[in-house]
Amino acid sequence: MNGDKLKVALYWGAACGGCDMAVLDTHEYVLELAAEADLVFWPIAVDGKYADLEALPDGALDATFFSGAVRNAENEDVAHLLRRKSRLLVALGSCAAFGGIPGLANAATREEILERVYLDNPSIEEGNRTVPRTHVPVNGTELELPSFYPRVWRLSDVVGVDYVVPGCPPTPEQVREALAALVSNTLPAPGSVLGAGDKALCEECRRRKDEKHVARFVRPWEIVPDPEICLLEQGLPCAGPATRGGCGARCPDINQACRGCYGPPPGVLDQGATLVGAWASMIEAKTAEEAEAAFAGLPDVLGIAHRFTLPASLLQRSCR
Amino acid sequence: MGRTITIDPITRLEGHGRIEIFLDDAGGVSDCYFQIPELRGFERFVVGRAIEEVPRIVTRICGVCPASHHLAGSKAVDACFGGALAPAAVKLREAYYCAHFLHSHIAHFYALAAPDFICGPDAEPGERNILGVVARVGLEIGRQVIEARATAQEIQAVLGGRKRNVCWCVPGGVSKGLTEEERAGLRPLAVSLLEFARFSRRLFKDAVLGQSRWVEAILRGPYALAIGHMGLVDADGAVAHYDGTVRIVDCEGSEIARFAPADYARILAEHVEPWTYLKFPYLRARGWRGFVEGTDSPIYGAGPLARLNVAERMATPEAEEARQELFATLGARPSGAMLAHHWARLVEMLYAAERLVALVDDPELTSPEFRVLPDRITGEGVGIVEAMRGTLIHHYTCDEQGICTGANLIVGTTHNNAPIQMVTKKVATQLIRPGVEPDAALLDRIEMAFRAFDPCYSCATHALPGAMPLVARLHQGGRVVREIRRDA
Numbered sequence: 001m002n003g004d005k006l007k008v009a010l011y012w013g014a015a016c017g018g019c020d021m022a023v024l025d026t027h028e029y030v031l032e033l034a035a036e037a038d039l040v041f042w043p044i045a046v047d048g049k050y051a052d053l054e055a056l057p058d059g060a061l062d063a064t065f066f067s068g069a070v071r072n073a074e075n076e077d078v079a080h081l082l083r084r085k086s087r088l089l090v091a092l093g094s095c096a097a098f099g100g101i102p103g104l105a106n107a108a109t110r111e112e113i114l115e116r117v118y119l120d121n122p123s124i125e126e127g128n129r130t131v132p133r134t135h136v137p138v139n140g141t142e143l144e145l146p147s148f149y150p151r152v153w154r155l156s157d158v159v160g161v162d163y164v165v166p167g168c169p170p171t172p173e174q175v176r177e178a179l180a181a182l183v184s185n186t187l188p189a190p191g192s193v194l195g196a197g198d199k200a201l202c203e204e205c206r207r208r209k210d211e212k213h214v215a216r217f218v219r220p221w222e223i224v225p226d227p228e229i230c231l232l233e234q235g236l237p238c239a240g241p242a243t244r245g246g247c248g249a250r251c252p253d254i255n256q257a258c259r260g261c262y263g264p265p266p267g268v269l270d271q272g273a274t275l276v277g278a279w280a281s282m283i284e285a286k287t288a289e290e291a292e293a294a295f296a297g298l299p300d301v302l303g304i305a306h307r308f309t310l311p312a313s314l315l316q317r318s319c320r
Numbered sequence: 321m322g323r324t325i326t327i328d329p330i331t332r333l334e335g336h337g338r339i340e341i342f343l344d345d346a347g348g349v350s351d352c353y354f355q356i357p358e359l360r361g362f363e364r365f366v367v368g369r370a371i372e373e374v375p376r377i378v379t380r381i382c383g384v385c386p387a388s389h390h391l392a393g394s395k396a397v398d399a400c401f402g403g404a405l406a407p408a409a410v411k412l413r414e415a416y417y418c419a420h421f422l423h424s425h426i427a428h429f430y431a432l433a434a435p436d437f438i439c440g441p442d443a444e445p446g447e448r449n450i451l452g453v454v455a456r457v458g459l460e461i462g463r464q465v466i467e468a469r470a471t472a473q474e475i476q477a478v479l480g481g482r483k484r485n486v487c488w489c490v491p492g493g494v495s496k497g498l499t500e501e502e503r504a505g506l507r508p509l510a511v512s513l514l515e516f517a518r519f520s521r522r523l524f525k526d527a528v529l530g531q532s533r534w535v536e537a538i539l540r541g542p543y544a545l546a547i548g549h550m551g552l553v554d555a556d557g558a559v560a561h562y563d564g565t566v567r568i569v570d571c572e573g574s575e576i577a578r579f580a581p582a583d584y585a586r587i588l589a590e591h592v593e594p595w596t597y598l599k600f601p602y603l604r605a606r607g608w609r610g611f612v613e614g615t616d617s618p619i620y621g622a623g624p625l626a627r628l629n630v631a632e633r634m635a636t637p638e639a640e641e642a643r644q645e646l647f648a649t650l651g652a653r654p655s656g657a658m659l660a661h662h663w664a665r666l667v668e669m670l671y672a673a674e675r676l677v678a679l680v681d682d683p684e685l686t687s688p689e690f691r692v693l694p695d696r697i698t699g700e701g702v703g704i705v706e707a708m709r710g711t712l713i714h715h716y717t718c719d720e721q722g723i724c725t726g727a728n729l730i731v732g733t734t735h736n737n738a739p740i741q742m743v744t745k746k747v748a749t750q751l752i753r754p755g756v757e758p759d760a761a762l763l764d765r766i767e768m769a770f771r772a773f774d775p776c777y778s779c780a781t782h783a784l785p786g787a788m789p790l791v792a793r794l795h796q797g798g799r800v801v802r803e804i805r806r807d808a
Contacts, residue, residue, distance in 0.1 A: 018383025101380040105365040113361035122585040136595040143595040221491040254481030254496040303369040
């Protein structure tokens with residue numbers, strides 16, 4: 001019977017492990033899944049080696065769930081290997097889907113990152129000039145490190161992706177739903193989004209909504225928001241209008257504006273650009289000066305509007 | 321030319337950790353390197369962000385302990401705004417953190433440490449996992465573990481709105497308070513976790529301390545290091561998880577430093593090696609001298625055992641009793657017996673549960689004054705909490721508009737980077753001797769050595785013991801002459 005069981009792999013690239021935690025948080029479902037599918041490769045819980053994967057015939061895996069962005073050469077190598085071995089490749093979570101939080105690094109250069117981490121910070125050894133290198137001669141041989149790329153890529157930039165499960169992290173219920181669709185052979189057409197909703201977050205947000213007119217944007221530390229009314233109407237930049245729903249609007253529930261972790265809803269190409277357009281349309285300014293004053297409470301548009309999707313945006317990275 | 325052994329834990333650890341062992345011509349260990357091949361660069365890409373947003377970004381440093389980063393970051397941001405903070409928020413945040421600690425310590429002890437302790441270090445790898453533990457202690461206990469972990473998560477959801485990637489803290493407080501109704505719901509949950517922590521202590525006593533071979537391994541195995549220890553203590557010198565001053569003692573217990581968070585960079589420094597992306601913190605005044613032990617060593621460690629080593633006491637009665645029991649067995653405080661990290665984790669579980677129950681009963685917890693609006697931007701802050709794996713330091717600066725201009729982070733596992741290198745070499749040196757071919761036992765023992773630190777960069781943290789695949793390749797004259805493989 002073993003030959004009939006699905007063969008599934010889970011892997012993380014540049015990620016925090018939160019998506020794997022979401023899989024673990026399906027609790028007893030993990031055991032049900034193990035009964036239906038062989039988890040042939042899952043670094044946090046199941047044995048498996050690159051060499052074993054290499055040895056498999058191409059397409060031998062039914063599906064791979066890949067979380068994390070592509071930050072270094074090793075992430076990319078494994079992405080190619082798993083693509084080759086898998087019939088279906090699923091981008092699990094917003095890092096794989098859009099670049100995610102690690103993708104904010106595209107607002108800096110590789111050199112700026114290395115300089116900040118190894119050369120110029122308050123606790124670095126005095127006079128240090130050493131930065132990690134890909135090849136270091138040691139005892140007559142070489143120690144190797146994967147090359148740190150100049151920018152972050154989403155998974156679909158380096159290999160073809162069949163499905164996306166967005167969220168940072170996706171809720172355990174949605175992870176379960178995606179896995180169950182695979183197991184029961186009820187997956188929708190390739191290219192679909194699994195688990196999440198198909199409307200904007202505002203549709204499921206429980207706050208009272210009215211006409212969206214904003215005199216000026218405010219920073220979260222400037223006001224104590226009314227707990228019932230739409231946060232955007234109170235001047236707090238909220239990503240709800242250009243964010244896919246499905247998370248249950250948990251951040252607005254505790255008086256915090258959405259930061260867009262589920263990425264864009266259907267039909268939206270660039271979540272950040274769409275948000276900026278939506279926010280601008282709410283401002284009632286008659287002059288350039290008034291508009292500038294209104295936007296003073298939104299000093300870092302990139303870091304809010306593109307929080308989870310910078311590598312997937314039309315911008316992709318900051319240009320200087 | 322000597323030989324090289326590459327211990328390549330293929331899966332998560334291959335991505336995030338690799339051990340290279342060099343042998344001399346006689347076949348003894350000459351050198352050992354534990355490499356971390358990953359870097360994401362949070363210190364740079366939070367620059368330019370609105371400073372109040374940074375605690376909502378740094379949660380993605382770690383999906384296992386996002387609350388530690390959120391809280392350390394929020395404390396640093398509070399300080400950037402002059403430090404005003406609603407008193408109720410301090411207690412709410414600490415209560416949340418108690419639940420976070422419990423959730424993580426329960427998972428680590430039962431899924432990762434217990435297999436070594438309960439099944440024993442000599443059990444077959446295939447048996448040394450959570451299922452092996454359940455087989456020995458009973459299915460009912462397995463059910464209780466899952467339930468206790470879920471309860472700790474539920475408490476976090478009631479307090480902070482989300483179980484994962486919390487976004488609850490704002491400058492000056494928290495974004496949501498606690499109602500009396502919610503408090504009433506929390507109390508039985510907190511009490512059940514205290515019961516579970518008591519149960520865990522009894523289990524450890526019966527199953528582990530009753531076995532002399534285990535006590536031997538803890539006390540006299542190759543897992544001891546003579547290095548300094550670091551952790552937060554409160555004003556009474558007790559272990560503190562959410563807030564306190566940092567204390568460092570040497571391997572004999574003499575105080576080396578006691579400092580406020582803002583002074584961290586005066587006391588600590590980080591050394592860079594070109595062969596790993598992870599830095600090596602050390603005591604700045606003593607200078608980097610490599611991986612050396614002794615009372616004058618610049619190397620120190622962090623985490624549960626280090627916290628108990630630097631503190632005079634636990635602040636709650638049952639945890640204090642458990643602490644005294646631990647040091648009575650270990651013989652002295654501080655202890656360099658790194659395997660005792662696991663035991664220390666149980667003492668901390670009791671502390672977190674006792675503290676949580678006390679906080680839940682605190683009248684101020686439901687105060688409607690759970691945030692204050694800051695009235696100035698002062699531009700710099702250091703926030704330190706004890707993360708489960710060690711002292712966590714977030715240091716931010718911002719301009720007068722509140723835009724982040726700098727960030728420096730030293731996380732728990734980074735403090736243990738040098739100790740992990742050292743204990744790995746020690747174990748390898750003991751097991752690989754001239755004329756003795758290393759076998760799979762080498763891999764088990766090395767895995768056990770670094771798992772004591774619960775390092776967060778690797779699957780060693782999260783893989784079930786015995787299930788972590790390890791391969792050692794012996795190189796000679798540039799080619800692989802032998803491969804040792806431990807299949808789970």
